[in-house]
Amino acid sequence: MSWFIRGLRAGVLTENLPEGQNLPASLTPGLPRRTDFATEQEALEITSLCPTGALRAEERAVHVTSERCVECMRCKPEQDWRRDADWARFADGGPLEGAFTRSIHVRIVDAGDCGSCLSELAQLNGPSYNLxxxxxxxxxxxxQADVLLVVGPVTRQMLDPLKLAYEAMxxxxxxxxVGACAASGGVFGPSVxxxxxxxxxxxxxxxxxxxxxxxxxxxxxxRALCGQERPA
Ligand code: SF4
Ligand code: SF4
Incomplete structure (x- = not known):
């Protein structure tokens, strides 16, 4: 109740994105990033911890293929982790044309999600994020959609429905x-x-x-897709 009264007094209905775009503590571990180790052997040992092949050693450095990382945290004690939230990267093309900067419509397709990506998406319309x-x-x-947002590795049964949704736009x-599964298959794909x-x-x-x-x-x-900001 106190936040409600404070909001009424201040006349503030929504909040700006946090300064520095840092993640709230303890909601997510973040993402591992390139880390340099003392010896090549040490770097090789770290890569062997990863269950998805997201870590690659090059001399004393360990590089991360973020699309394959499932945030299992096996490498967390040794590897550096980023705490920002600007994780998206353009694979092809770029943002929508200027006319879409102020408004886009998004169609979400669950292509075999485990439930967690959808759960995070469900928060977007709440007061904290207020999309x-x-x-x-x-x-x-x-x-009616300008953006097709896909979660899940795309099960064989969802291949055709996903293509049909795209063609209908x-x-x-x-x-x-969105998520390691949609980005690379994650721990589920490619498989039978x-x-x-x-x-x-x-x-x-x-x-x-x-x-x-x-x-x-x-x-x-x-926001990057509608041209409101550029990925870092
Ligand atoms: S958190 Fe897990 S999946 Fe991600 S890079 Fe580290 S070991 Fe691999
Ligand atoms: S990336 Fe895949 S396994 Fe991870 S939370 Fe999303 S749907 Fe679940």
């Missing part, structure tokens, strides 16, 4: 792959049951790693 303040809206139909359109992520079905424009990516990282990715 509408950026002019970004979720739509139930691909025919009017141009211009963009595809955002799953593809290697959304790119196996549709042309992916922006990739957002994380397992799951926190809501703030999803906000940054959507």
């Amino acid at each position: 509408h303040r950026f002019g970004i809206f979720i739509t139930p139909t691909p025919r 009017p141009a211009p359109k963009r595809v955002l792959a 049951m799953c593809a290697a992520g959304a790119a196996d079905a549709v042309p992916v424009d922006l990739v957002l790693p994380g397992c799951p990516p926190p809501p703030l990282a999803i906000v940054h990715a959507l």
